[in-house]
Amino acid sequence: MTNPVISNSVIRRLPRYYRYLGDLKDAGYTRISSKALSEQMNLTASQIRQDLNCFGGFGLQGYGYNIDDLRKEIGHILGIDAPKKTIIIGMGNLGKALAQHLKFENKGFILTGLFDVKESLIGQMVRNIPIRSTSTLDEFCRDNKPEVAILTTPKEATHALSDQLVKLGVKGFLNFTHYDLTASHPEVTVENIHLGDSLMTLSYRLSEK
Amino acid sequence: MTNPVISNSVIRRLPRYYRYLGDLKDAGYTRISSKALSEQMNLTASQIRQDLNCFGGFGLQGYGYNIDDLRKEIGHILGIDAPKKTIIIGMGNLGKALAQHLKFENKGFILTGLFDVKESLIGQMVRNIPIRSTSTLDEFCRDNKPEVAILTTPKEATHALSDQLVKLGVKGFLNFTHYDLTASHPEVTVENIHLGDSLMTLSYRLSEK
DNA sequence: AAAGTCTTGATAATTCTTTAACAATAAGTT
DNA sequence: AACTTATTGTTAAAGAATTATCAAGACTTT
Numbered sequence A, B: 001m002t003n004p005v006i007s008n009s010v011i012r013r014l015p016r017y018y019r020y021l022g023d024l025k026d027a028g029y030t031r032i033s034s035k036a037l038s039e040q041m042n043l044t045a046s047q048i049r050q051d052l053n054c055f056g057g058f059g060l061q062g063y064g065y066n067i068d069d070l071r072k073e074i075g076h077i078l079g080i081d082a083p084k085k086t087i088i089i090g091m092g093n094l095g096k097a098l099a100q101h102l103k104f105e106n107k108g109f110i111l112t113g114l115f116d117v118k119e120s121l122i123g124q125m126v127r128n129i130p131i132r133s134t135s136t137l138d139e140f141c142r143d144n145k146p147e148v149a150i151l152t153t154p155k156e157a158t159h160a161l162s163d164q165l166v167k168l169g170v171k172g173f174l175n176f177t178h179y180d181l182t183a184s185h186p187e188v189t190v191e192n193i194h195l196g197d198s199l200m201t202l203s204y205r206l207s208e209k
Numbered sequence C: 001a002a003a004g005t006c007t008t009g010a011t012a013a014t015t016c017t018t019t020a021a022c023a024a025t026a027a028g029t030t
Numbered sequence D: 001a002a003c004t005t006a007t008t009g010t011t012a013a014a015g016a017a018t019t020a021t022c023a024a025g026a027c028t029t030t
Helices: A008-026 A034-041 A045-052 A067-078 A093-101 A134-144 A155-167 A195-208 B008-026 B034-041 B045-053 B067-078 B093-101 B134-144 B155-167 B195-208
Strands: A084-089 A109-116 A129-133 A148-151 A172-175 A189-192 B084-089 B109-116 B129-133 B148-151 B172-175 B189-192
Touching: A008 A034, A008 A045, A008 A067, A008 B195, A034 A045, A067 B195, A084 A093, A084 A134, A093 A109, A093 B093, A109 A134, A129 A134, A134 A155, A148 A155, A155 A172, A172 B195, A189 B195, A195 B008, A195 B067, A195 B172, A195 B189, B008 B034, B008 B045, B008 B067, B034 B045, B084 B093, B084 B134, B093 B109, B109 B134, B129 B134, B134 B155, B148 B155, B155 B172
Parallel strands: A084 A109, A084 A148, A109 A129, A148 A172, A172 A189, B084 B109, B084 B148, B109 B129, B148 B172, B172 B189
Antiparallel strands: none
């Protein structure tokens, strides 16, 4: 698709809208105005309207937005209705925590494979999926064609591993390793999550006060 | 301290500078120019110089920056030399992963307490720290005065828990729960980490291609 | 020690993001 | 059915962030 290019800032707010709309829906509400939503979310109403209008006019003057419709629209924009096969590499505590707590199904992902190098982990079941040896990755990817990989491996392993996965057709990475991954090809997408950076940001804010 | 107010964008880049400078130091380098660093980090040299000059002129014309000095300066700016006592509440896989993998000592934090409500976890040792019952939180905080809490509890528990902790003197939160925490008092700092949002952002980028 | 090179810090220009304003229009009300 | 109120989508203005530029000055070489 060749859409008009949406700014990063807008994209990063979409999941938050999606969450809040889900909560409102669960609470039984059917409509909301940009003003009311802005108060809940600590944003300006203007920003919400501006953001949503990047994708279309989902609201109705004098009424606001239908919560369920808007949520579905945003879900569609986020690609949640196009499930992507996903593997996790590195099944230590972090890998396990992600496997168990991330609601993959709700977010457009299907967890299909778990990998680790550590003998003692191989064969363990997490969420009814067996942990496989990383040495079987090539074979698994050829058979199952996962599109997304979540990495929680040691820093040293990351670069070679991501190269291998890109060759095997993986298009998206959620990278929790200490290695700063950059997209090697234009069709590859990387989301780096450095938990340590968040800690340091917190430290800064505590120190400045 | 009443500093000239640094923008969010700058603050969020500081930890990344800190990491890269650490890597360069470990690799044995002693100096680097903004241009060379910008190429490694995929930024502009201008931005790096602009960012650093928010805090002072750490560079030298015709030479660049001394890696070790600059790293120390940024560490100091980040408050890494002022260790903050920290507790983790919620010792499921995520809490355990954070306890074991986050390098607290390097980042200005000292892990002093671990808490969970689940009977089977209480008493377990992680990093030589016992997991305590959440019911002992008041007592622990009065005795140990932790400044920072990392939350990995269920959504429902978060609001009440954070209120309780603020009353007990906790000033900083790293919030991994599905509840969007907002700083209730001006002296309280919150860093929300929604891993699900990162997944959805990734989903968007994969879908747009 | 002079000439040349490099690289900063600062300022200016540009671009991007957010906020404000308001006409248009749909819903709700009498 | 007309009138009032609410709220959008859009355009314009303001504010931030990023990038480009360049004089000043420190290092390096001859």
